[in-house]
Amino acid sequence: FEDEGRGVWRYHETLPFEEGVTLPEGDTQLHTAPRLRDDIGVANLRIKHEGMNPTGSFKDRGMTVGVRVAQEVGVDRLACASTGNTSAALAAYGARAGLETLVLLPAGKVAAGKIAQAALHDARILEVDGNFDQCLDIVQDLAARGEVYLLNSLNPFRLEGQKTIGLEIMEEHYADHGEYPDRIVLPVGNAGNTAALYKCFRELVKAGAITEDQVPKLTGVQAEGAAPMVEAIQEGNDETRRWDEVETIATAIRIGNPVNAPKALPGIRETGGTAVAVSDEQITAAQRDVARQGIGVEPASAASVAGLRKLRRQGEIDADESVVCLTTGHLLKDPDAAAEAGRKPEPVPNDTDAILEHIDDRSSV
Numbered sequence: 001f002e003d004e005g006r007g008v009w010r011y012h013e014t015l016p017f018e019e020g021v022t023l024p025e026g027d028t029q030l031h032t033a034p035r036l037r038d039d040i041g042v043a044n045l046r047i048k049h050e051g052m053n054p055t056g057s058f059k060d061r062g063m064t065v066g067v068r069v070a071q072e073v074g075v076d077r078l079a080c081a082s083t084g085n086t087s088a089a090l091a092a093y094g095a096r097a098g099l100e101t102l103v104l105l106p107a108g109k110v111a112a113g114k115i116a117q118a119a120l121h122d123a124r125i126l127e128v129d130g131n132f133d134q135c136l137d138i139v140q141d142l143a144a145r146g147e148v149y150l151l152n153s154l155n156p157f158r159l160e161g162q163k164t165i166g167l168e169i170m171e172e173h174y175a176d177h178g179e180y181p182d183r184i185v186l187p188v189g190n191a192g193n194t195a196a197l198y199k200c201f202r203e204l205v206k207a208g209a210i211t212e213d214q215v216p217k218l219t220g221v222q223a224e225g226a227a228p229m230v231e232a233i234q235e236g237n238d239e240t241r242r243w244d245e246v247e248t249i250a251t252a253i254r255i256g257n258p259v260n261a262p263k264a265l266p267g268i269r270e271t272g273g274t275a276v277a278v279s280d281e282q283i284t285a286a287q288r289d290v291a292r293q294g295i296g297v298e299p300a301s302a303a304s305v306a307g308l309r310k311l312r313r314q315g316e317i318d319a320d321e322s323v324v325c326l327t328t329g330h331l332l333k334d335p336d337a338a339a340e341a342g343r344k345p346e347p348v349p350n351d352t353d354a355i356l357e358h359i360d361d362r363s364s365v
């Protein structure tokens with residue numbers, strides 16, 4: 001691609017417009033993580049940190065396109081159901097476009113940073129006494145009745161924008177390593193990103209930019225308490241069974257009915273990837289591991305690294321693989337989880353000598 005435009009819109013040839021409602025988004029870091037790479041035991045490990053987008057998650061890539069479409073269509077009210085990040089992104093991009101925004105959130109299950117964003121960007125926040133999947137049912141009802149323009153990942157224009165994650169990974173990985181990654185490991189909730197990456201790679205193959213065997217293996221990670229995609233992969237099903245009870249510390253992916261499963265399951269299968277479930281303890285441990293390489297991510301994002309570690313341990317991922325883990329959201333999205341996972345503050349007296357004594361006292365470390 002020519003080096004014109006910025007971020008997502010540099011790839012406008014693959015998008016429905018030349019430009020969108022932009023903040024701007026994309027161009028996120030593809031970090032190295034050498035200690036973690038050696039510890040997990042793969043040839044290459046890069047971390048694509050989507051938490052560095054304007055509102056702190058990959059959702060911005062979809063909203064820059066989706067909200068542009070909404071302007072084009074001439075709607076007056078935007079809406080989404082959300083575990084938090086979609087609502088933060090929609091609120092910001094809706095505000096940028098000057099459109100009214102409505103977000104439906106599962107009461108008590110959205111991280112503090114995300115609600116703060118939606119509130120300050122002036123979205124109307126409807127806290128529903130139910131889970132995310134029920135919020136999405138309602139918002140689909142509202143859209144069907146013509147009351148709102150739906151900006152969840154069921155909206156195909158969102159996924160067009162999210163394809164650019166794949167384009168950036170392929171370009172940068174090739175530039176740095178002279179080859180494409182063997183595998184992309186990503187957290188899965190509604191499976192929109194998985195579907196978007198698969199579409200990206202199919203388009204690259206069709207355009208003759210890469211060959212079939214250069215397509216990275218799409219590897220999805222879910223939390224054990226919300227893993228209908230993993231279940232479908234393991235059982236060889238074309239659809240997911242809806243989980244009515246879901247729970248995980250990774251509230252972003254606390255989802256029991258992944259609406260993009262019909263697009264994403266073939267992506268995982270046909271690229272030779274897999275899906276794996278990880279425990280909340282493994283997610284928190286991975287969040288710490290990534291943070292100790294200087295990269296701050298929210299729990300759902302750390303699931304990708306936890307999944308990589310688990311699959312490597314099980315021998316399902318080989319030591320000679322080049323792997324990219326997608327970290328989808330920023331640490332500050334969920335400050336409570338970060339404080340819980342991290343080192344605790346130490347109360348000290350208001351006195352230099354006492355503080356010196358305290359920091360030299362190894363028992364207080």
Ligand code: F0G
Pocket residue numbers: 057059081082083084085086087153187188189190191192193194252253298300301328329
């Ligand atoms: N990681 C984060 C941080 C997310 O916020 C989400 C989804 C995912 C991963 C899963 O992505 O749905 O494409 O498989 N969050 C949505 C939301 C559901 O409402 O913010 P997916």
